[in-house]
Amino acid sequence: xxxxxxxxxxxxxxxxxxxxxxxxxxxxxxxxxxxxxxxxxxxxxxxxxxxxxxxxxxxxxxxxxxxxxxxxxxxxxxxxxxxxxxxxxxxxxxxxxxxxxxxxxxxxxx
Amino acid sequence: xxxxxxxxxxxxxxxxxxxxxxxxxxxxxxxxxxxxxxxxxxxxxxxxxxxxxxxxxxxxxxxxxxxxxxxxxxxxxxxxxxxxxxxxxxxxxxxxxxxxxxxxxxxxxxxxxx
Numbered sequence: 001x002x003x004x005x006x007x008x009x010x011x012x013x014x015x016x017x018x019x020x021x022x023x024x025x026x027x028x029x030x031x032x033x034x035x036x037x038x039x040x041x042x043x044x045x046x047x048x049x050x051x052x053x054x055x056x057x058x059x060x061x062x063x064x065x066x067x068x069x070x071x072x073x074x075x076x077x078x079x080x081x082x083x084x085x086x087x088x089x090x091x092x093x094x095x096x097x098x099x100x101x102x103x104x105x106x107x108x109x110x
Numbered sequence: 111x112x113x114x115x116x117x118x119x120x121x122x123x124x125x126x127x128x129x130x131x132x133x134x135x136x137x138x139x140x141x142x143x144x145x146x147x148x149x150x151x152x153x154x155x156x157x158x159x160x161x162x163x164x165x166x167x168x169x170x171x172x173x174x175x176x177x178x179x180x181x182x183x184x185x186x187x188x189x190x191x192x193x194x195x196x197x198x199x200x201x202x203x204x205x206x207x208x209x210x211x212x213x214x215x216x217x218x219x220x221x222x223x224x
Contacts, residue, residue, distance in 0.1 A: 031210045042114070042201050042215025043153070050210055088153065096141050096207060097166065102152035 002027040002093055006101035014109050016078050021104045023089035024071045029099075030092050032065055032072045037086040037103070079108045112136070116202050116216035124224050128190040131219045134183055135204030143213060144177055144187050145201040153201070159185065160207060192223045 005024045013019055023032070031050045035043035047056050049065035049072060056063045060083075062075040072089055086105050090098040115134040123129060135142045143158040157167040159179045167177070174193070179185040189196055199220050203213040 033212065041217050042203070043213075044215070045212035048210050048212065092210065095166075096160065096205065097155060097158065098213060100153040100155075 002029075002091060002099045004089055004091055004099055004101035006087075006089060006104050008104060009102065010105050010107075012107040012109065013079055015080055017108075019076050019079055019106070021074045021076075021087055021106070022071070023073070023101055025091060026070065027091070027093070028069050030069070030094050032069070033090045033092070033098065034063055034072070034074055035088040035090060037088060038084075043086075043088055076106075079106075081108045081110050084108050114202055114204050114214050114216035116200075116219050118219055119217065120220045120222075122222045122224065123192060125193055126191045127223075128188065129192045129196075129221060129223075131187040131200050131202075131221070133185045133187070133202030133216060135185070135202070136214055137183070139204035139206055139214070140182070141205045141207045142179060142185050143203040143205075144185070145203065147199045147201060147218070156187070194223045197221055197223050 007022045033048045034046045036046055037043040047063045052067045052069045054065045060077045064073050084107050086103045088100055088103045090100045117132045141160050144156040145153050147153045156169045157177045158165055162179045175189055177187045199218045201215050201218045203215045205211050205213045
């Protein structure tokens, strides 16, 4: 069974700080997706990483896929209150199914 | 373009009652997924369909849960009889079925079984 462990589970920081969220597994994934979920809504895709070692940037968000395609990280620079939400990583193992981590609940205080 | 549409948004009912959740996927998407989200277990895949055919139902908790997709634009998830431990947010998602494509989620149904 493929599992994705996310850490930390909860993170509360002040506006302007930097943070990193981790997503780890013992399994290899063909791709990894990061989603953000706000209260009362479904998850929304932020990015998909496919190649080992790949780095993608989305404004102040930087996503990295591990060389062995077993882990990923999300770094946010100068966090803003609008970044508040639940961040989920999801691995694709070769079929359409995604394996989701339990998420990191981020709160950015003004 | 309309996204994935789920109904109802909220459902409160007494244990033992039948519950039916509904989902309309994005037009043109041929894969549909049902998930359940709780604080303890996170987002769990219950079942998914491709071209209206159930492909993997290994996540369905027990026989009280059933899902159907009678056509490309409609799916239901039914719980009968419902139990308090079924309380959760249930999401439907659809995708084009191509590799590395995102899953598009509805806004979920918050189900409370009293």
